[in-house]
Amino acid sequence: MNFDLTNQRIEHRYQVMRVIGAGGMATIFEALDQNLGKRVAVKVLNPPFWGDPIQVARFQREARAIARIRHPNLVDVTHHGITDEGMPFLVMELLEGWDLLIELRRLGGAMPWRRALTLAIQACGALGAAHDAGVVHRDIKPSNCFLVRAGEGGERVKLLDLGIARVIAAKDEEDEVPLTQAAGGVPGTLHYMSPEQIRGEPVDPRSDIYSLGVVLYRMLTGVLPFVAGNDAAYELMRMHCEDPPRPPSEIAPAAGIPPALEEAVLKALAKEPGDRFASARAFAEALRAVEAESSAALVAPLGAAPAAAAGRRRLGLWVGGSALAAGLVGLALLGIGDG
Numbered sequence: 001m002n003f004d005l006t007n008q009r010i011e012h013r014y015q016v017m018r019v020i021g022a023g024g025m026a027t028i029f030e031a032l033d034q035n036l037g038k039r040v041a042v043k044v045l046n047p048p049f050w051g052d053p054i055q056v057a058r059f060q061r062e063a064r065a066i067a068r069i070r071h072p073n074l075v076d077v078t079h080h081g082i083t084d085e086g087m088p089f090l091v092m093e094l095l096e097g098w099d100l101l102i103e104l105r106r107l108g109g110a111m112p113w114r115r116a117l118t119l120a121i122q123a124c125g126a127l128g129a130a131h132d133a134g135v136v137h138r139d140i141k142p143s144n145c146f147l148v149r150a151g152e153g154g155e156r157v158k159l160l161d162l163g164i165a166r167v168i169a170a171k172d173e174e175d176e177v178p179l180t181q182a183a184g185g186v187p188g189t190l191h192y193m194s195p196e197q198i199r200g201e202p203v204d205p206r207s208d209i210y211s212l213g214v215v216l217y218r219m220l221t222g223v224l225p226f227v228a229g230n231d232a233a234y235e236l237m238r239m240h241c242e243d244p245p246r247p248p249s250e251i252a253p254a255a256g257i258p259p260a261l262e263e264a265v266l267k268a269l270a271k272e273p274g275d276r277f278a279s280a281r282a283f284a285e286a287l288r289a290v291e292a293e294s295s296a297a298l299v300a301p302l303g304a305a306p307a308a309a310a311g312r313r314r315l316g317l318w319v320g321g322s323a324l325a326a327g328l329v330g331l332a333l334l335g336i337g338d339g
Contacts, residue, residue, distance in 0.1 A: 003022070003027050003044075003046050003047060004019055004027075005027075005029055005044065006018055006019065006029070009034075010031070010042060010044075010083065010087075010089055011081070011083060011089075013033065013034050013035055014031040014032070014033055014034070014040065014042050014091065015031055015032045015034055016029045016030075016031045016042065017029070017030045017031055017032060017039075018030050020041065024046070025045065025046060025049065025055065025059075026043050026044060026045050026046055026059070027043075027044050027046060028041055028042065028043045028044075029041070029042045029044065030042075030094060031091075033091070039094045040078070040091050040092065040093065040094050041091070041092045041093065041094045041095070042089055042090070042091050042092075043089065043090050043091075043092065044087060044088070044089045045059045045087065045088040045089070047087075050085075050086045050087060050088070051086070056082075056088055059088045059090075060080070060082075060088060061162075062090070062161070062162045063077060063080035063088075063090040064080070065130075065133075065135050065162040066090075066092075066162050067080060067090075068133060069129050069130055069133045069135065070129075071125065071126055071129035071130075072125075072156065073122045073123065073125050073126035073129075073156065073157050073158060073159055074126045074129060074130070074158065074159050075092050075093060075095065075146070075158050075159070075160055076092065076093040077090055077091065077092050078091050078092070078093070079091040095146055095148050095158055096148060096149070097146060097147045097148040097149060097155075098146070098147060099142060099143045099144070099145060099146050099147065099160075100119070100142035100143070100145040100146070100147060100157070100215070100219075101141070101142035101143040101338070101339060103142075103147060104142055104218065104219065104222070107222070108222070109222035110219070110220055110221050110222035110252050110255050111219050111220075111222075112255075113220055113255055113256065113257050113258070113261060114291075114294065115219075116216060116219035116220050117261065117287055117290060117291055118291075119145070119147075119155075119157050119219065120212065120215070120216045120219070120287055121284050121287045121288060121291065122156060122157040123140075123145060123157050123159060123212055123215070124212065124280045124281070124283050124284035124287065125280075125284060126157065126158075126159040127140070127159070127205070127208050127209075127212065127280035128279065128280040128281045128284065130159075130162070130208075131205040131208070131279065131280055135162065136203055136204060136205055136207060136208055137159070137162060137208050137211075138188055138197065138203060138207065138208070139161060139188050139189055139192075139211075140159075140192060140208050140211035140212050140214075140215060141189045141191070141192045141211065141214075141215065141339030142215055142218065142338075142339050143339050144159060144160045144161045144339075145157050145158075145159060145160070145215065146158040146159075146160050188211075189339045190233060190236055190237065190240075191214065191224050191226070191227075191236065191338055191339055192211045192214045192215065192339055193210075193211065193240065194206075194207040194210035194211060194240070194273075195210075195240050195241040195271050196273060198237045198240055198241060199241070204273070205279060205280060206273040206274075206276045206277070206278070207273070208280065209268050209276050209277050209279075209280060209283055210268060210269060210270075210273075210276060212268065212280075212283070213265055213267075213268025213269040213276075214269065215339075216265050216268070217245065217248060217265050217269065220248045220252060220255065220257055220261075220265065221248050221251040221252045221255070222251075222252065223251060224338065225245035225246070225269065226239040226240055226243065226245065241271065242271075245266065245269050247262055247266065248262050248265055249262055258290055258293070258294065260286075260289065260290045260293065261287070261290045264277075264283070264286040264287060264290065267286075268283060
């Protein structure tokens with residue numbers, strides 16, 4: 001379906017400039033906010049679903065879920081609604097960069113563990129904010145982790161796509177359609193789904209911790225912890241539910257992954273939710289401890305070095321993609337894909 005609103009206005013305010021992302025459910029446009037004079041991204045539900053109450057409810061849930069959470073590692077939603085024509089839309093900050101899946105494919109393997117650690121800590125912060133607001137994401141994967149430039153050559157993760165999020169303990173949303181059952185299946189992306197999510201059981205924040213553990217495992221090793229031949233869905237589900245992952249250091253022995261970091265990843269990937277970190281905050285604390293220990297190890301030799309040698313010695317960490325190309329926000333697709 002070719003859905004294009006280029007050169008049209010949405011709500012007499014957003015002048016659509018071009019399509020920047022398209023999927024089966026929604027299309028994203030770059031637009032100019034005439035009131036503020038700045039470029040924004042406008043996500044619009046595709047026309048075949050305007051009359052579908054389930055899909056409209058899902059779209060509105062995403063808008064409300066993101067709009068009520070403010071965090072530097074979550075995409076910022078500034079406006080949402082339904083036009084007089086019945087078109088659901090949400091307006092987001094326009095992000096320039098690319099997603100983590102593109103970055104991993106560009107690298108063609110593992111990324112330096114310190115960089116992976118930094119990105120994972122940021123993602124934990126975003127998840128912690130979402131969980132504090134009673135929102136479980138349910139589709140954490142590389143293509144939903146967008147990388148944007150930060151100051152001093154660094155980078156920042158922006159967590160995207162709360163379209164299949166589950167709102168828990170939210171009194172103002174008790175009457176919403178239960179989207180998982182209404183859609184007739186389990187939402188998510190199979191390579192990153194927790195065992196309980198695969199089984200169709202109720203999920204809580206620890207399910208997102210498992211999924212982030214899969215993402216971190218892939219960043220550290222360059223591969224997924226579980227891969228079935230020809231993407232055989234049933235075998236992949238069984239592996240998530242039954243098979244222990246190989247330690248990352250066995251997959252990437254030359255990467256120098258610290259034992260404490262490996263321990264944190266494997267804890268996040270525990271089969272039973274009770275054996276994982278109790279919260280994204282606890283996961284982040286374990287990762288920060290690794291970061292602090294590695295920083296101390298880097299600094300310690302400088303103090304012991306002779307003055308002359310110390311003057312010639314320089315240590316630094318490379319953080320961030322040195323050349324994040326000017327890409328644009330795209331829609332994340334759900335399914336068995338590698339995310």
